[in-house]
Amino acid sequence: xxxxxxxxxxxxxxxxxxxxxxxxxxxxxxxxxxxxxxxxxxxxxxxxxxxxxxxxxxxxxxxxxxxxxxxxxxxxxxxxxxxxxxxxxxxxxxxxxxxxxxxxxxxxxxxxxxxxxxxxxxxxxxxxxxxxxxxxxxxxxxxxxxxxxxxxxxxxxxxxxxxxxxxxxxxxxxxxxxxxxxxxxxxxxxxxxxxxxxxxxxxxxxxxxxxxxxxxxxxxxxxxxxxxxxxxxxxxxxxxxxxxxxxxxxxxxxxxxxxxxxxxxxxxxxxxxxxxxxxxxxxxxxxxxxxxxxxxxxxxxxxxxxxxxxxxxxxxxxxxxxxxxxxxxxxx
Numbered sequence: 442x443x444x445x446x447x448x449x450x451x452x453x454x455x456x457x458x459x460x461x462x463x464x465x466x467x468x469x470x471x472x473x474x475x476x477x478x479x480x481x482x483x484x485x486x487x488x489x490x491x492x493x494x495x496x497x498x499x500x501x502x503x504x505x506x507x508x509x510x511x512x513x514x515x516x517x518x519x520x521x522x523x524x525x526x527x528x529x530x531x532x533x534x535x536x537x538x539x540x541x542x543x544x545x546x547x548x549x550x551x552x553x554x555x556x557x558x559x560x561x562x563x564x565x566x567x568x569x570x571x572x573x574x575x576x577x578x579x580x581x582x583x584x585x586x587x588x589x590x591x592x593x594x595x596x597x598x599x600x601x602x603x604x605x606x607x608x609x610x611x612x613x614x615x616x617x618x619x620x621x622x623x624x625x626x627x628x629x630x631x632x633x634x635x636x637x638x639x640x641x642x643x644x645x646x647x648x649x650x651x652x653x654x655x656x657x658x659x660x661x662x663x664x665x666x667x668x669x670x671x672x673x674x675x676x677x678x679x680x681x682x683x684x685x686x687x688x689x690x691x692x693x694x695x696x697x698x699x700x701x702x703x704x705x706x707x708x709x710x711x712x713x714x715x716x717x718x719x720x721x722x723x724x725x726x727x728x729x730x731x732x733x734x735x736x737x738x739x740x741x742x743x744x745x746x747x748x749x750x751x752x753x754x755x756x757x758x759x760x761x762x763x764x765x766x767x768x769x770x771x772x773x
Contacts (some may be wrong), residue, residue, distance in 0.1 A: 485553040485563055485590075487610050493581060493590045494565065498546035501592075505541050508532055518582070519593040519685065520702050520741045524766040527726070527741075534725040542764075543570035544577055544595060550604070552690055552698065555613025560584045562593070562616075562688045564698060564745075566604060575600065578745050578762045580688065580700050594702065594743035596762035599655040604761065605747050606693040617689035617697045624697055624748045625756055626650060631746060632683035632701040635758075639681045654760035656744065660705070667707050675711040682706070695750035698761075703742040705765065710735055716772075723770045732772030739769040 485493075497516045504512035510526035517525060528541040545567040552564040565579040575597045582593040598604075608614045619629040626634060634647040639660055642648065651657075668677040685702040692698060709716065715733040718724050723738070745762040749755055 485561075485613075487551070490548070490551050490553060490563060490565070490610070493563070494546040494548060494579075496589070497579075497581070497592055501544060501546070504529075516589065516591050518584075518591040520743055521580075521592045521594045523741050523768045524594075524743075524764070527766060527768040530725050531722040534721040539722070542577075542595070543572055543574065544579065544592075545570050546579075549576065550607075551610050552607045553610050553613050554616060554690065555608075556616050558616075559586060561590075562690065562700070563590065564690065564700070566598065580743065580745075582688075594700070594764070596700075596743045596745050596764045598762045599760065602759075602761050605696060605698070607698070608691070608693060614690045614692075617691050617699075619687055619689065621689070621697070623695065623750055625751050625753065626748055626758060628687050628689040628697060628699045628748065631699055631748065631758065632687065632703060632744075635744070635746075636681040636683055636703065650758055652757040652759050656760050656763035656765070659763075659765065664707070667709065671709045671711070671716065674714050674716060675709055677707060677709050679705065679707045689748075692747070694753075696753070697748045699746045699748050701744055701746070703744060705740040705742055707738045707740075708735060709737075718770075718772075722767070726767070726770035727772050729772060734773040736772045737770070738767060739771075741766050741768045 500513065500516040504510065504517075504525070508529040510522070510529055513522055513525055525541060531539050532541060547568045549566045549568055551566070554561045554563060561583045563581040565581065567577045567579060569576050578596045578598060579592060580594040580596075581590045583590045617624070617628060620627055634650060638645045638648050638651055639657060642661070664677070664679050667679070671677050682704045683701060684704050688700040689697045711732060711734055715731045716736055717731045718727060718729075718736075724730050727736075741764075743764045744760060747759045747761055749758070
């Protein structure tokens, strides 16, 4: 028979156990979550951007060595693919005297996207090429989440041109809507206005919208040369047509970097005799050495503009970089 004292002690043990269990029955401690970043990171880090450029350099090196456009597909698209393919024809036709355009893959600066949508576009200002030509602006685009960034286009930076300030690569730059009315010119309208200026010069109602630029000077000079070259046998005309998508990324001052593609077509109408092609590149593209009726040259153009915000103290659009590459020649 258990004594009252032993029963009391047993009851105390049970009570103590219950108290101990009660003390442990509250919610268990949970790890505190990492504090959220004040600013979300861009979709492409500096290290990832460098990797993209390294892989592009490898693909370009292999394709350039073989002069084989089929090797470009993994990392090159859009107008860049047409331009590079034509350059391989030129290199072959001139026995290597006119090699493909040097495209460095080391960045001086980069403009990376800050977006949750596709396609995504990165702009890279390269180091100066070894041939001491102007640095390039590489336009790299990722079409969908599972595709790699590809070289969509490139353009040569104009002499003395200064890039506008952009967001730090650690923060990323916001894409700009093509109908954004906070800019001097909506990105969707920009290429059409510029094509009109190229066509009509200072007589264009939009001429004052654009500052003096090296690309317009180049186009006007080559157009005059084409007209002079056929003066004895015919006439020359040139057209400028915006094609493809327009790309716009914000700058630090509320403006935008706008990239657009254009097709330039020069048509030579031969009214008498025939026209002999002396450039082996043009002969290779045309598949013939002379024409007796019409000759048509097509260039693929990639142009990078800076568009200031509306009300800016410098209220003109600036051409920062451009590429004018002959990609097709046809004749009758």
